[in-house]
Amino acid sequence: MTQKSTGAQIRQTYIDFFTEHGHTIVPSMSLVPGEDATLLFTNAGMVQFKDVFLGTDKRAYKRAANSQKCMRVAGKHNDLDDVGRDDTHHTFFEMLGNWSFGDYYKKEAIEWAWQLLTDVWGLPKERLWSTCFKDDKGDIPADEEAAMYWRKQPGMNPDHILFFGRKDNFWEMAETGPCGPCSEIHFDRGEEYCNLKGQPHTCSVNGDCTRYLELWNLVFIQYNRLGPDKLEPLPATHVDTGMGFERIVSVLQGVDSNYKTDLFAPMLETLRSLTGHSIEQVYADFTPYRVIADHARAASFLIADGVVPGNTGRNYICRMIIRRAARFGSKLGLHEPFLSKVAEAVIETYGDFYTELRKHRQAILDNLRREEVRFARTVESGTAVLDGYLAELRKSGKRMLSGEKAFDLYATYGLPFEITRDIAREQNLEVDEAGFRSAMDEHRLASGAGQAMGAMGGEDAEQFSNLLKELQQQCKLGDTGVRNNPYDRLETEGSVLALYTAGQFVQEAYPDDEVEIILPETGFYIESGGQVSDTGMILAKTDENGNIPWGIQVTGMRKPSAGMIAHVGTVSFGTPQVGDPAIASVNAERRHDIMRNHTATHLLHAALHKVLGEMARQAGSLVAPDRLRFDFTHPEAMTAEEIEQVEKIVNDAIAADMPVTPVSKSREQAIAEGAMALFGEKYGETVRTITILESDGSPSAGRYSYELCGGTHLERTSDVGVFIITSEGSAAAGVRRIEAVTGRGAHELIARRFKALKQAASLLSTTPEAVPQKVETLQDEMTETRKQVASLRIQLAAASFDSRLESVEAIAGISLLRMELPGADKDTLGKLADQFREKYPQNGICVIAAPSEGNIVVMAAVTQDLIKKGIKAGDLVGHISRQLGAGGGGAPHLAFGGGKDVSKLNEALDSVTDWVEGKLN
Numbered sequence: 001m002t003q004k005s006t007g008a009q010i011r012q013t014y015i016d017f018f019t020e021h022g023h024t025i026v027p028s029m030s031l032v033p034g035e036d037a038t039l040l041f042t043n044a045g046m047v048q049f050k051d052v053f054l055g056t057d058k059r060a061y062k063r064a065a066n067s068q069k070c071m072r073v074a075g076k077h078n079d080l081d082d083v084g085r086d087d088t089h090h091t092f093f094e095m096l097g098n099w100s101f102g103d104y105y106k107k108e109a110i111e112w113a114w115q116l117l118t119d120v121w122g123l124p125k126e127r128l129w130s131t132c133f134k135d136d137k138g139d140i141p142a143d144e145e146a147a148m149y150w151r152k153q154p155g156m157n158p159d160h161i162l163f164f165g166r167k168d169n170f171w172e173m174a175e176t177g178p179c180g181p182c183s184e185i186h187f188d189r190g191e192e193y194c195n196l197k198g199q200p201h202t203c204s205v206n207g208d209c210t211r212y213l214e215l216w217n218l219v220f221i222q223y224n225r226l227g228p229d230k231l232e233p234l235p236a237t238h239v240d241t242g243m244g245f246e247r248i249v250s251v252l253q254g255v256d257s258n259y260k261t262d263l264f265a266p267m268l269e270t271l272r273s274l275t276g277h278s279i280e281q282v283y284a285d286f287t288p289y290r291v292i293a294d295h296a297r298a299a300s301f302l303i304a305d306g307v308v309p310g311n312t313g314r315n316y317i318c319r320m321i322i323r324r325a326a327r328f329g330s331k332l333g334l335h336e337p338f339l340s341k342v343a344e345a346v347i348e349t350y351g352d353f354y355t356e357l358r359k360h361r362q363a364i365l366d367n368l369r370r371e372e373v374r375f376a377r378t379v380e381s382g383t384a385v386l387d388g389y390l391a392e393l394r395k396s397g398k399r400m401l402s403g404e405k406a407f408d409l410y411a412t413y414g415l416p417f418e419i420t421r422d423i424a425r426e427q428n429l430e431v432d433e434a435g436f437r438s439a440m441d442e443h444r445l446a447s448g449a450g451q452a453m454g455a456m457g458g459e460d461a462e463q464f465s466n467l468l469k470e471l472q473q474q475c476k477l478g479d480t481g482v483r484n485n486p487y488d489r490l491e492t493e494g495s496v497l498a499l500y501t502a503g504q505f506v507q508e509a510y511p512d513d514e515v516e517i518i519l520p521e522t523g524f525y526i527e528s529g530g531q532v533s534d535t536g537m538i539l540a541k542t543d544e545n546g547n548i549p550w551g552i553q554v555t556g557m558r559k560p561s562a563g564m565i566a567h568v569g570t571v572s573f574g575t576p577q578v579g580d581p582a583i584a585s586v587n588a589e590r591r592h593d594i595m596r597n598h599t600a601t602h603l604l605h606a607a608l609h610k611v612l613g614e615m616a617r618q619a620g621s622l623v624a625p626d627r628l629r630f631d632f633t634h635p636e637a638m639t640a641e642e643i644e645q646v647e648k649i650v651n652d653a654i655a656a657d658m659p660v661t662p663v664s665k666s667r668e669q670a671i672a673e674g675a676m677a678l679f680g681e682k683y684g685e686t687v688r689t690i691t692i693l694e695s696d697g698s699p700s701a702g703r704y705s706y707e708l709c710g711g712t713h714l715e716r717t718s719d720v721g722v723f724i725i726t727s728e729g730s731a732a733a734g735v736r737r738i739e740a741v742t743g744r745g746a747h748e749l750i751a752r753r754f755k756a757l758k759q760a761a762s763l764l765s766t767t768p769e770a771v772p773q774k775v776e777t778l779q780d781e782m783t784e785t786r787k788q789v790a791s792l793r794i795q796l797a798a799a800s801f802d803s804r805l806e807s808v809e810a811i812a813g814i815s816l817l818r819m820e821l822p823g824a825d826k827d828t829l830g831k832l833a834d835q836f837r838e839k840y841p842q843n844g845i846c847v848i849a850a851p852s853e854g855n856i857v858v859m860a861a862v863t864q865d866l867i868k869k870g871i872k873a874g875d876l877v878g879h880i881s882r883q884l885g886a887g888g889g890g891a892p893h894l895a896f897g898g899g900k901d902v903s904k905l906n907e908a909l910d911s912v913t914d915w916v917e918g919k920l921n
């Protein structure tokens with residue numbers, strides 16, 4: 001490459017190069033890694049191929065390449081601390097990768113890497129270095145094979161091939177499983193890039209300074225780790241490579257910061273036009289610019305993948321980075337919402353390759369603006385409170401702000417922990433992160449919301465995966481483990497393969513034992529895509545005497561590890577043993593209820609699109625036997641008319657008796673045909689689609705609904721029976737939630753409501769139809785009565801006031817009336833002030849406090865002549881209200897205030913004497 005390429009061109013040459021070498025280009029998976037419960041976000045290119053390496057998933061291709069969207073902002077891979085401080089770290093980034101699944105190996109991987117870097121991209125060969133594996137513990141053979149291939153590359157300096165140990169050059173997915181040596185390619189940027197010049201340090205590959213950059217990591221998967229010291233060779237070897245996209249672009253564009261590449265230029269330019277800084281000023285104070293550009297890009301990609309700002313898990317991260325960016329914006333003097341403008345530049349830069357950005361453009365801009373506005377409302381009071389905390393801390397000589405205080409700041413003022421920490425660090429103080437997490441968890445448990453970022457993935461996964469291997473060796477299970485087909489048969493037969501109870505595998509179990517039971521195949525549905533697991537019974541086959549020896553009540557299903565499916569339940573009778581022949585039956589009635597709700601969910605989704613538009617995207621769902629719940633993105637509450645309209649459309653679709661058809665096809669085809677896919681779901685190469693056709697089978701019939709879905713469905717829509725929406729509310733910021741019932745659940749609801757209506761009618765001595773009319777009449781009567789009560793209250797107050805008017809105190813020649821009048825409202829107090837003034841047109845002060853239900857209203861009135869002497873009603877009310885824990889004020893002749901602390905009321909009224917005397921002297 002002679003002339004500088006754009007980032008987009010560099011990405012494309014990578015993809016083209018590997019296409020030419022027989023690779024299938026697999027689109028980036030969502031940032032939400034779907035079924036992989038061990039990850040908060042997709043954090044590497046290999047995430048979507050993990051099951052292929054583990055041998056539990058097969059693909060139609062043996063070579064793949066892509067550019068994968070990644071986030072590293074929470075958990076083990078957390079780069080947030082460095083983002084903004086330096087030029088190379090990001091929360092969101094792209095990872096270029098190529099893979100071989102049992103196909104090519106070291107020779108090709110190394111050859112192609114060299115060709116791409118030197119021939120295609122034209123990097124100077126004398127500046128490239130490679131590293132290979134040599135075990136520092138001496139147990140695993142050195143990777144001489146890789147070193148040999150590096151030596152064969154044209155122009156490779158053999159002195160530039162180095163060996164390193166496990167930390168740098170051995171890759172493992174987990175404590176057990178596929179692993180192998182890796183080989184890295186480093187680029188020497190030249191002495192001028194060394195940031196430690198003149199200081200003693202290791203200035204070399206894998207050294208201490210910034211001179212050498214690791215460009216590309218080639219992982220050769222050739223072993224299976226069985227234990228800490230035990231490796232066995234894999235029958236097939238794989239390649240897994242990863243190259244940080246932003247980094248290679250910075251090298252090819254010859255700039256000293258990822259943020260100076262054209263990938264960030266439009267964002268920084270937008271920001272600069274907002275702040276009015278010169279380029280020099282930007283570089284002089286680069287940190288806020290880097291943080292905002294990084295976070296705005298990450299938030300845009302997150303929202304495009306359906307992650308909106310919220311309080312837990314992924315949503316919290318989205319909220320946190322938006323708020324952090326907003327705070328750095330205010331450091332640059334940006335006080336109005338500005339992030340959506342930066343996001344426009346993100347969409348412009350990345351939208352051609354990542355089309356989801358353009359598709360969800362409005363959602364991205366709206367969510368950013370809303371979140372900034374929300375934050376702006378509280379941030380100032382929040383930082384003021386934090387500054388107070390930090391001042392206290394310094395005074396007490398401590399350095400660590402407690403986690404509880406940090407959580408309080410988040411719960412009350414919306415200051416995410418990370419921002420509190422940023423501010424504390426700017427003053428050389430720290431915040432207790434563990435304390436914050438536990439305060440948050442406590443709060444969450446108390447509010448019943450479950451764990452947000454806690455440990456995920458079972459502890460027993462290893463036990464089950466070892467068992468799987470054993471059963472496969474004994475040929476009791478095939479390649480893919482336990483077979484699962486929840487669609488065709490509710491009943492399956494097979495011998496008990498394993499029983500698991502109280503954390504271990506057992507040969508037999510006893511009545512009331514809680515067990516997990518593994519069979520070679522099952523028709524039970526396992527919770528996924530929002531649909532809950534099936535329940536049912538597993539019974540031993542009848543013996544020669546015609547008895548059923550044992551039975552297990554199945555209450556749930558679980559996938560303890562890849563390839564394993566466990567029925568979770570309790571032994572109801574007998575002694576089940578491993579090897580016993582058994583029959584597993586799904587609770588058919590419950591399953592039928594679930595299917596009604598699932599098919600209705602698809603109809604609801606389609607109806608929402610008709611009424612609210614395509615922007616109403618599914619954000620989560622629950623399909624249970626007794627109800628369904630559907631979350632979707634929509635900025636505001638639905639109107640009563642919209643809800644009614646949606647309900648009617650769904651019921652019309654039910655009455656139309658439309659056929660519901662499942663078809664399996666390739667994912668590409670389904671997506672190309674417009675099937676709705678959900679973010680956060682992991683789809684294989686072959687997907688199951690559910691089509692609801694508008695009329696019977698004719699080829700011209702339109703699709704009413706078309707979704708990728710692994711759930712179980714009715715054959716015809718009419719089987720849903722009735723669909724009733726029971727609630728519409730907010731699930732999170734920008735996300736609405738509809739709950740509904742169908743079939744038997746709907747009938748129960750109708751019966752219950754109808755009964756209540758009949759009761760109401762009988763209490764009102766009228767017919768059900770006339771109930772609303774009757775209630776309205778009653779309400780009118782109530783309003784009238786309330787008015788009468790209010791006027792009586794004023795009359796009573798006025799009457800007692802008359803007598804009090806006679807007995808005023810005299811202080812320095814002033815007539816002072818002070819009293820409590822419980823329950824009086826502002827109107828009444830105003831009228832009493834007039835009455836007072838009539839009686840004492842001069843030299844008079846009237847103070848009345850009206851306590852009621854933990855709240856106090858205070859009124860003060862002052863005659864005109866006293867105002868000239870400096871006695872003002874507004875000041876007096878302020879003086880009293882401050883003692884009651886609040887404030888108040890108003891005009892010099894009449895003012896209102898109040899407070900909450902009733903216990904201070906007497907004292908506050910007493911203090912009026914001193915206050916008045918003070919003013920006169």
Ligand SMILES: [Zn+2]
Pocket residue numbers: 194195196197201202203204209210211
């Ligand atoms: Zn150096």
Ligand SMILES: [Zn+2]
Pocket residue numbers: 529598602707708709710711
């Ligand atoms: Zn579905």
